[in-house]
Amino acid sequence: MTSQRQERERYKPHEIEPKWQQRWVQDELYRVRDDDPRPKWYELTMYPYPSGDLHIGHWYAMSPADAHARFRRMQGYNVLHPMGFDAFGLPAENAAIRRGIHPFTWTMSNIENMRGQLKSIGASYDWERELICCLPEYYKWTQWLFLQLFKNGLAYKRMAQVNWCPSCQTVLANEQVVEGACERCDTPVIRRDLEQWFFRITQYADELLDFSKLDWPEKILTMQRNWIGRSEGADVSFDISECGLPEQEIRTFTTRVDTLFGVTYMALSPEHPLAEALTTPDRKAEVQAYQEQARHSSEIERQSTEREKTGVFLGAYATNRINGERVPIYVSDYVLMSYGTGAVMGVPAHDTRDFAFATMKGLPIRVVVAAPDWDGNALDEAYTGEGIMVNSDFADGLPNRQGATAIVDRIAEQGHGRRTVTYRIRDWLISRQRYWGTPIPVVYCDTDGIVAVPEEDLPVLLPEDAEFKPTGESPLKRHEGFVNTTCPQCGGPALRETDTMDTFVDSSWYFLRYTNPHFDQAAFDPELVRQWCPVDQYTGGAEHAVMHLLYARFFTKALRDVGVLQFDEPFVRLYNQGTILGEDNEKMSKSRGNVVNPDDYVGTLGADAVRIFLMFLGPWDRGGSWSSTGIQGMSRWLNRVWDLCTRDASSQGKGTEDGTREVVRQTHKTVKRVIEDVDGFHFNTALAAMMEFTNFLAKAWDRGEADAGSWAKAVESLVLLLAPLAPYVSEELWERTGHAYSVHQQALPTWDEEQTRDEEVTLVLQVNGKVRDKIIVPANLSEEDARILVEQSANVHRHIEGKEIRKVVYVPGRLLNVVVG
RNA sequence: GCCGGAGUGGCGGAAUGGUAGACGCGGCGGACUCAAAAUCCGUUGGGGGAUAACCUCGUGUCAGUUCGACUCUGACCUCCGGCACCA
Structure with a gap:
């Protein structure tokens, strides 16, 4: 066996991962077809801000979500699991002011970098559907949607006392003020009287309190309820x-x-x-x-x-x-x-x-x-x-x-x-006095007042030659070419609105756009939205409870009333993953020096090891701490899986009858456990079940118990179960075990309940509820037989001797409890 | 203050009325090696007992229900998250 292991090729993640990555792209394996006849499943992960680097928190959010989406695909669904970038926002503009790089350049080069890192995760994203909300092809439609709200009285401008962040130099929505300070930079917020644009979310306060169509964590519902504060x-x-x-x-x-x-x-x-x-x-x-x-x-x-x-x-x-x-x-x-x-x-x-x-x-x-x-x-x-x-x-x-x-x-x-x-909730303040956001498409005319930019004139483009200076004033305000325009109604001179929209406006409808992100006839293709939406499963952090998640619900209802959507809720099911902490159990931060760079581990142990470690460290919704030794363990296990799956089972001979039956039984048991666990996002216990299975298989092999047929089936099942969680190594093993490409287009294995049943079980013998003995018995042992067997246990005997038996409780397959007094 | 969630070995965790600690990390012992790393095998909650048999304690605390409680009920303690002068 040892010599044989040396002959076989070892598991080399750094070789197989890039290989399959390329192959999958080349074959368009993850291309999502709109005309696929299978039932649809839209599984969405909150899109990231393109900060420039994909950190371990992104991996923690994305790889289990991807595993679940892949799992649904193997269950027979046509799955839409897209990815994009929340590309407007302050950091880009701050970089422009500090380093003189244009926000567009900064953002796009960050996206470039992150897209590459995202690909290394091995996620099943269809990159044809990538969405970037700072591109005119997207924000044109954000503006169009704004106009629909405006025309329906759901967007309005008024003087208001607003929250002003002196550091970000812009107003903030109430939702973005945390304990009197700016949510982004912690600067204490001051109040200013300004004329600002609002969305009439208060009109939907009562409907937003109706959660009856949602399968969401109770915690988020409570937070929304409190925020609305009826x-x-x-x-x-x-x-x-x-x-x-x-x-x-x-x-x-x-x-x-x-x-x-x-x-x-x-x-x-x-x-x-x-x-x-x-x-x-x-x-x-x-x-x-x-x-x-x-x-x-x-x-x-x-x-x-x-x-x-x-x-x-x-x-x-x-x-x-x-x-x-x-x-x-x-x-x-x-x-x-x-x-x-x-x-x-x-x-x-x-x-x-x-x-x-x-x-x-x-x-x-x-x-x-x-x-x-x-x-x-x-x-x-x-x-x-x-x-x-x-x-x-x-x-x-x-x-x-x-x-x-x-x-x-x-x-x-x-x-x-x-x-x-x-109600406690107030209308959503969407004006931002910054450059890097979607321009609000209105002009101010001395004759006609506030005039909406005609739809055919959209998009109102951000001027590329804006100047970024640390004056605290929006570059748009100082850009004469942008500001000065003509009134679409009277043709006279007019001034453009120089405020841009809160980036949460962009993310309030992005899930609609994924159905056809490059569609140029409308914000979205109504036919495809009808086909794919609403989102069946949404995953992301709980920090968006009263911001993004509430705004997107409002937007959906508003667009329904405007007449462009037919459903009431954007996200049917929601799952909040927890937070990944540093090795020291503290929140990761540069100042603490506990930041984990996933790329380091991808380069050595492979993306699969990183993925499954993140899924194994505990329940996904509770988060957990990184462990550099823990991930070694995952890598070790993948090596063992590799080793088991690449053995030549014909050398095993015929095995034993009992051994073979046990291999079959354990296979069915494992299939059942893993499928039920992954279905409910319990990746940690699913992996534990697979580990138990591999431990079992290794022993069965050493004892020569398995025949070639049951062994091959066991290995095949294992590779299929592992495929959603560790896509690269599974693909490689699928090929090496003689199967046709691709493992990711296979159906999950099935189990037979009958085959999962044990023939023999350990019966626990208790006296007054305390364990006194354990015996191996047939699973279908009758109570009478159990009572006879318990008589034969010397240990039980010792504890009941001379005492009156008051009661006997028998739980078939579990225990027999003798109550004495 | 109010509303959630959680307290289990050295650590992450498993078990939702029936063998507490699955699985993994770490530790210890061993094999391989000149040695180390890697890998593999064994072992690993505390106490007593002889390293056995066996006994005993043990899931935040205290009561209760039950033949039997990590699991259900009541009261309390601690930690985490959210909200908080919302009339």
Whole structure:
């Protein structure tokens, strides 16, 4: 055997991998046919940003996804598993400013490099369908889609207080502000008033909360639910007619209308439009100073819950119409202009924030919902639970939920309020004051105002000769040739919009474009979209929960309403892979020096080893740590697989009858386990099953138990099962075992349930639930026979001797438990 | 604070009511080698016992359900992720 092994060729990944890579390209093995009659399966992985280097995180996202797509192909589906590049975005422009390279050049050369690295993964991408969203052939249609939203009132421009990142020199969407700082660069965000373009995502808030058609991780649904933040409550208006202003009332939103009799003050956001007018002359200076201070404090400072409540009395009063009481009006920065109406009714007894504020200002705290154990004394803290209404006139004595109904009915009757729903989500701000993005296709004309660029004039091209300087101003703004244009309506002089779109607009529809990425008649070919979409299985990181994944859902629904799509949801199933960490269990980063370069391992151990190691290190959705010794183990195993599969089985002779039967049984068992595991993304246990199988085969060979036929079948099954996970070595072994090219066009092996059953099993003998003996018995052993056998076990005997047998539990094929007392 | 998820050998993990620790890494012992690397074989949760038989402890903690609990129930602790002055 040893001598034979030396004669055979060894596993040389660095030789076979480039060979098959070329062959597959040459044969167009992964070309996806639209006219294939098999059922379709669209399996999509989130496309990467072309940063220039394919790192191990990309491999972790892509190789298991590719394995699953290949697996579906071997299951008989016509699989679309495309790849492309999220090619617009800030890093390219920053490189242009710092190093003088044009963003286009920088991006395309990065793509060039990454495409090569991607090919080494051995993924089954059809490169004919590659999509690059910074090319005019793509962004022309991003602009076209923008125009459809614009024409349908789903895209609009308005002045708004927006998040501005001073480092990125652009506004950000709410979704891109994390704890008051820029999601990209961590710079604290400041607020600015700017005229900006928005998409009306709020119009879809309720529909976006309907997840009934989705098979998505609960975690993502929860995050989207929280982000949309639907709360049911009531609008209540307070009378300010005594102040002599045009406005007669202040509207507030509350989820606790039952506490309306407990209002002892009102608080407005510092940015509230009525704040200034309501301020009495003697308070002007103080109020203005407070507003000024609020404007300059950062989001982080303002949003800190630990901070003490502050605020200033305006000098004015509002009347609570339910009881005719006059309450003082304050401004306070704990009230956010962006939520509800920007004004709150202060109920210190039943809201922790209001309690803190009232305590600070010495305002009355009136209990209107009595806790079951309330003794009538002053509260130490706000009571936010359920209770019986008190101090509330007609509502007294009611449980507070019923009290809420009574009160809202009364104010609705009197026209001072009504039931309403408020959302946390705001419209999606898509303007970016940067060059490297899709230009927003509108012009501004003195006569006609905002005018959409006619569809036949698309694309609005990015000027190639823009200048990139660190001034913080968009190069488009300074580019006269770009800015100055004529109005499509009146022909007079007009100015182009110089803002570009958030790159999340590009990725909100890219999955549609893959069906025919070079189609020049429309954004997508409706026929092919009908055929391929929606995406059956989407995979990617959970960090996109309330950005990309929410935007793409919105876009799909909006395009449906515009009339160009027929479905409601872009991604039917979603799987989030975890994060790959460095060898030190820390997030990989250059500063930590724990970054793993996949190319190093591809060059030595091969792409297959990298792929299967990433799949083996644990459940895919949990992530895991890189291990340089762990991957050696995978490589060792591939060598063993190679060795087993290249043996000459005819030298084995006839084997033994029992041995052969066992080889057949283990083959069927393994086929079943691996197929079920890979189907459910459990790559780690699928590989473990194959390893157990190879361990078994090696032993069976050494004992001379297998006959040539069962051995060949075992090897064939193993190679087929391995093919989706380790495509190169499987292809090579498929050829070397005398099969016709290509393993990747084969069907998965099948198993026969009957053949997976063991004839003999280990029966565990327990006394009072403790294992006392193990015996080998026929699988179909009857309970009577089992009871006889247990009598013969000396060990069991010792533990039941002299004791009364109370009960015997027999689980066929598993155990027999004798309960004694 | 609220909402998720997770706690199992030296490490990654397996087992979702029935033999805890599959599989892999690492360790130890051995074969091959002048030697090393690579490879192969054996062994590997802790304690007791003689390296045996066997006993005992052991899946974050404490209770409970059950013949039997990593698995189910309740309370708590820790870690990770998300959200957070949202009225």
